[in-house]
Amino acid sequence: MATALRLLGRRGFFRAELEARLKERGFEAGEIVAALRRCDELGYLDDEKLAVRFVELRAVSRGWGRHRLRLELVKRGAPEEIAARVSHLDPEIERRAMRSALRRIERRARNGWWRLHAGRGRMVSSLVSRGFDTEIAFKAVSELAAEREKGDHARDDQCGDPQDIP
Numbered sequence: 001m002a003t004a005l006r007l008l009g010r011r012g013f014f015r016a017e018l019e020a021r022l023k024e025r026g027f028e029a030g031e032i033v034a035a036l037r038r039c040d041e042l043g044y045l046d047d048e049k050l051a052v053r054f055v056e057l058r059a060v061s062r063g064w065g066r067h068r069l070r071l072e073l074v075k076r077g078a079p080e081e082i083a084a085r086v087s088h089l090d091p092e093i094e095r096r097a098m099r100s101a102l103r104r105i106e107r108r109a110r111n112g113w114w115r116l117h118a119g120r121g122r123m124v125s126s127l128v129s130r131g132f133d134t135e136i137a138f139k140a141v142s143e144l145a146a147e148r149e150k151g152d153h154a155r156d157d158q159c160g161d162p163q164d165i166p
Contacts, residue, residue, distance in 0.1 A: 004022060004035040007021055008045075014045075014047050014078050015036060016077035018039070047078055048086065054069075054076075059089055059097040060097055062104075063100035063130055064101070064131050067087075067131035069131060071131070102123075102140060109123065115149075
């Protein structure tokens with residue numbers, strides 16, 4: 001129980017994740033069951049609450065889409081049904097996650113990426129690998145490319161000589 005509390009004092013754990021950690025440390029099955037039961041009684045293990053918090057933080061801060069979030073939750077030990085339910089983002093959080101993802105991806109992209117088909121394709125591919133649906137990723141990249149193109153043309157359309165020759 002002391003080891004379980006020490007682990008939980010550092011960060012939240014899913015029930016299966018905590019169980020695996022205790023097994024790794026060599027505790028017997030009966031000790032693990034007793035410790036998990038006591039943690040449940042004290043309210044220290046709540047897979048759903050932890051999954052919701054994980055999704056809220058990772059979606060916006062790291063720009064992850066629902067597919068990546070679900071896979072990460074399951075990988076960390078969240079039950080499949082909880083992972084599937086909480087990984088469906090509400091529209092506002094999904095919008096913020098997309099903005100975050102686009103910002104991160106665009107930092108690594110070449111200048112003028114929006115002018116090249118391959119550049120747009122890489123952006124869509126990066127968003128899909130972050131867990132966004134292909135259609136949503138394509139739409140977001142198209143909108144961002146149009147915005148960048150508009151800003152790029154505004155600079156080109158300025159009057160005057162480009163070299164300031166009288």
